[in-house]
Amino acid sequence: MAVEVRIPTILRTYTGGEKAVTGEGASLGALIDDLEANHPGLKERLVEPKDAGPDLRRFVNVYVNDEDVRFLGGLEAELSDGDQVVVLPAVAGG
Amino acid sequence: MLRIDQATYDAIVAHAKRDHPDEACGIVAGPEGSDRPERMVEMVNAAGSPTFYEFDSSELLALYKEMWARDEEPVVVYHSHTATEAYPSRTDIGLASEPGAHYVLVSTREHGNNEGAVEFRSYRIVDGEVTEEEVSVVDHLSPEE
Numbered sequence: 001m002a003v004e005v006r007i008p009t010i011l012r013t014y015t016g017g018e019k020a021v022t023g024e025g026a027s028l029g030a031l032i033d034d035l036e037a038n039h040p041g042l043k044e045r046l047v048e049p050k051d052a053g054p055d056l057r058r059f060v061n062v063y064v065n066d067e068d069v070r071f072l073g074g075l076e077a078e079l080s081d082g083d084q085v086v087v088l089p090a091v092a093g094g
Numbered sequence: 095m096l097r098i099d100q101a102t103y104d105a106i107v108a109h110a111k112r113d114h115p116d117e118a119c120g121i122v123a124g125p126e127g128s129d130r131p132e133r134m135v136e137m138v139n140a141a142g143s144p145t146f147y148e149f150d151s152s153e154l155l156a157l158y159k160e161m162w163a164r165d166e167e168p169v170v171v172y173h174s175h176t177a178t179e180a181y182p183s184r185t186d187i188g189l190a191s192e193p194g195a196h197y198v199l200v201s202t203r204e205h206g207n208n209e210g211a212v213e214f215r216s217y218r219i220v221d222g223e224v225t226e227e228e229v230s231v232v233d234h235l236s237p238e239e
Contacts, residue, residue: 009191061151061155063155068151068155070151086155088154088155088158090151090154090189090191091119091137091149092146092147093173093183093189094146094147094184094185
């Protein structure tokens with residue numbers, strides 16, 4: 001089950017400069033664990049520990065087929081073969 | 095150094111004045127690797143705040159997909175400060191995620207929505223390190239080489 005993941009410029013240091021990588025997983029959390037195995041360090045930039053368990057970092061946006069995963073269950077979001085995942089850091093500040 | 099044309103410079107300043115006292119934000123896209131800020135895109139500040147800005151998450155995705163389709167990148171990322179100087183805040187530095195971009199800060203603290211000069215400054219923000227750079231405003235960007 002392959003899922004293509006678009007990697008933003010700032011995280012390409014973890015993917016050897018690749019703009020997109022392929023991973024596997026039935027959920028976003030499982031996909032991120034799979035990516036971490038091949039691209040160590042990536043997970044820590046996407047996920048942080050919270051009281052209720054690990055969750056996506058506040059200022060990282062992840063989309064599955066153009067839908068923000070916060071509306072799809074976050075790390076629990078289900079994935080299917082051929083899904084397109086995009087990671088984009090928030091453009092934000094004070 | 096940031097080279098930017100007068101019309102784009104004026105449009106960024108106008109956006110900042112219009113949205114004062116809330117922070118205004120947006121980007122100027124250009125061909126990948128060109129360092130040419132050619133296409134300004136005003137964004138909605140989803141935070142609607144005088145002290146914070148954030149692109150709406152679905153508009154952010156739409157913006158990046160459009161840039162990818164056109165082989166563009168964000169050459170300038172701009173936002174305004176409405177009560178403080180045009181220098182990146184700690185939050186700005188912590189969240190800066192485009193190491194190749196010119197981060198433009200405009201301060202409207204002096205004249206708000208009214209006519210009058212603003213501070214317009216540009217920075218590189220890489221790995222938490224801020225480097226101010228010169229801003230060169232030209233009539234038109236020179237023809238592409």
